[in-house]
Amino acid sequence: MCFGEAYAFGVIWSFTFNSLSCSSCASKYKGDRGWKVPPNITIAGTEIPIGLFSVMLVLLSTALVNLATKSVATLAGVSFSVVFFVIFTVSKT
Secondary structure: OOOHHHHHHHHHHHHHHHHHHHHHHHHHOOOOOOOOEEEEEEEEEEEEEEHHHHHHHHHHHHHHHHHOOHHHHHHHHHHHHHHHHHHHHHHHO
């Protein structure tokens, strides 16, 4: 069993969800942001973060390829996620 694959599974999905949340926040935020990933286009007063969306798509495609091609990583990553989901759900009650 290669633990490097399982580690990579968690890292790539962490980055993917992080970029997804940043994209969501950037598209909803109406004020000036301290920094932006270029390019950004403005349509009808709404700024669309094209650069951030492209980063998210690259990370998502990498994560999906990892999911489809690495059976050990997929099994370890999904098992880890299910176990911690159960632990957090039980401890919440």
